[in-house]
Amino acid sequence: MTTTLITNARVLGGEAQDILIDDGVIVALGADAATHAIVANATTIDATGLIALPGLVDLHTHLREPGREDAETVETGTRAAARGGFTAVHAMANTDPVADTAGVVEQVWRLGREAGHADVRPVGAVTVGLRGERLAELGAMAESAAGVRVFSDDGVCVHDAMLMRRALEYVKAFDGVIAQHAQEPRLTEGAQMNEGELSGRLGLRGWPSVAEEAIVARDVLLAAHVGSRVHICHLSTKGSVEIVRLAKERGLPVTAEVTPHHLLLTDELVAGYDPRYKVNPPLRSAADVAALREALADGTIDIVATDHAPHPVEAKDCEWDVAAFGMLGLETALSVVQHTMVDTGLLDWAGVADRMSFAPARIGRSDTGGQPHGRPIAAGEPANLTLVDPSTTTTIDPSASASLSRNTPYEGMKLPGTVVATFLRGRLTHDTTGGHA
Ligand SMILES: NC(=O)N[C@@H](CC(=O)O)C(=O)O
């Protein structure tokens, strides 16, 4: 049984408090902590100047196992997650084989348990083999040991409206959610970057905003019709924000995420044809970035999700048009959010806790059940915690990553904030406090 006393942590960015952890649970907070009988046996961590957040929850991570263990494994991806302050990640289904059966989701879930760096909540595929032809065994995945609640064909869009309707109807029975990769396929054939003046100039086929917005609009209407929950992955355009805002005003059951890279980077970076900036959906305009930030601040966009998408060197160290889509995100997410949202005054740390822990856990239904996440920092709750030093600045070095891949778009950039320590049920899964005692 380990006992830890964290002293002087600014809980959710508020007042400095002590946090006493025993046997994986927060047992006391504030003045109660220091006077508690078990304090005598505790290891102390001085958190003066640090912010305590609930362990972060990522609703959208690609761990690549099974099938592409050269790019990432459950072990390496969750180690990167712990370093980024995450205690739970939802692992996307576009693996090989696809996570479209109870067997595969249980395998991924078990690999997460064995690695022990963060809890892995597998996402189940909506359709068999992500082929968009017939529904996968959604019920069996929900009832499996993995207890799947989030279903997605991410990487491709569930574009058949009838299949989407049936999927929404099916998951309603067990309170599941369909996470849609909103991309109208006929409008994006061969697309390489955001459609605009720049795509014309660079001679790259454009990915128009309307290809996303058409699916977002259709799916919020379908979700309303069925009375089932839809979640929109990686929202990237001002128009999508407007549709989600309208849907929420009408009380429709829709939630949405934005990635850190869509909060910071714009399509102008594509001008150098560097495949590190190739991602789906593409980097958009500065006006889109501004709308996404504003929407995350006012709650129209519910959460930040990383879309951590590792790719091996050969898939990125090549010509733009043949390079893979995707960027790393787990280790830099909190820094990018601090930079774009906190340091700009758009969101306070309590807001960050909501967008990166409480809300994603609620959407993925990982806030309930045996080992819940996204819980308040309070006595009696599991000790899933992240300590952040917001005063530091780090130059991003891809070779320092725990990921097996190196495709970060932030190489050489100076970003604020460091994750100092991460606790998963009281156990340190990431620790730079250096032998605190
Ligand atoms: N985002 C990406 O550009 N790539 C993702 C797939 C996805 O999230 O759509 C991947 O699996 O590599």
Ligand SMILES: [Zn+2]
């Ligand atoms: Zn996607």
Ligand SMILES: [Zn+2]
């Ligand atoms: Zn993805």
